[in-house]
Amino acid sequence: MPPPGWDEEVEEDSPWMEDYDGELADEEAFEEEEGDFEEEEEYADLEDEDGKEEEEEDDLESLIDEAEALIEEAEYERALELFREATERFAESAEAAYKLGDTALTLFANGVESSASWEDDDDLTALYEESINGFETALSIDAEDYQSLNGLGTLYMVAGNTAAAVENWERSLEINADQDEIEAALEEARGLLEG
Numbered sequence: 066m067p068p069p070g071w072d073e074e075v076e077e078d079s080p081w082m083e084d085y086d087g088e089l090a091d092e093e094a095f096e097e098e099e100g101d102f103e104e105e106e107e108y109a110d111l112e113d114e115d116g117k118e119e120e121e122e123d124d125l126e127s128l129i130d131e132a133e134a135l136i137e138e139a140e141y142e143r144a145l146e147l148f149r150e151a152t153e154r155f156a157e158s159a160e161a162a163y164k165l166g167d168t169a170l171t172l173f174a175n176g177v178e179s180s181a182s183w184e185d186d187d188d189l190t191a192l193y194e195e196s197i198n199g200f201e202t203a204l205s206i207d208a209e210d211y212q213s214l215n216g217l218g219t220l221y222m223v224a225g226n227t228a229a230a231v232e233n234w235e236r237s238l239e240i241n242a243d244q245d246e247i248e249a250a251l252e253e254a255r256g257l258l259e260g
Contacts, residue, residue, distance in 0.1 A: 082212025
């Protein structure tokens with residue numbers, strides 16, 4: 066039955082009105098279902114992202130824990146490999162980058178003690194650069210990472226660059242003044258520069 070003309074009044078119980086109301090109700094139900102489905106999809110996506118993030122955090126934590134256990138056994142080279150893996154897989158982790166720099170620093174410092182000239186030793190030079198890169202990467206992620214500044218200060222001190230050590234320790238103490246050990250190292254380094 067064709068719809069009545071625009072100027073005609075439609076009766077409530079008209080068959081055309083029933084069809085129209087039914088179609089409208091069907092469309093509204095479809096839109097509601099579609100909206101619910103989209104909301105469910107968005108929620109599922111968020112849950113998936115949260116689950117992946119938690120899984121990644123667990124993976125990172127496992128790598129760091131495993132590497133730290135190796136450090137306790139003085140297995141620095143194996144620990145360094147794990148920290149390399151951690152920084153490759155989790156490029157946004159300041160902690161992984163710091164720990165890479167710190168472990169490379171330990172190996173560098175140990176090597177410098179038994180080397181006449183570390184600059185002529187390719188392995189030590191590589192460790193020195195890897196340590197700097199680790200600390201600087203951590204600082205690029207978190208500019209307030211005073212531990213990385215401390216690491217840089219120590220690295221420069223071991224390498225014989227006292228002025229750079231002083232600069233990094235001063236920056237570290239600006240961020241966190243409550244570091245007695247760094248304060249003492251800074252005073253000693255300043256004394257070397259003055260003397």
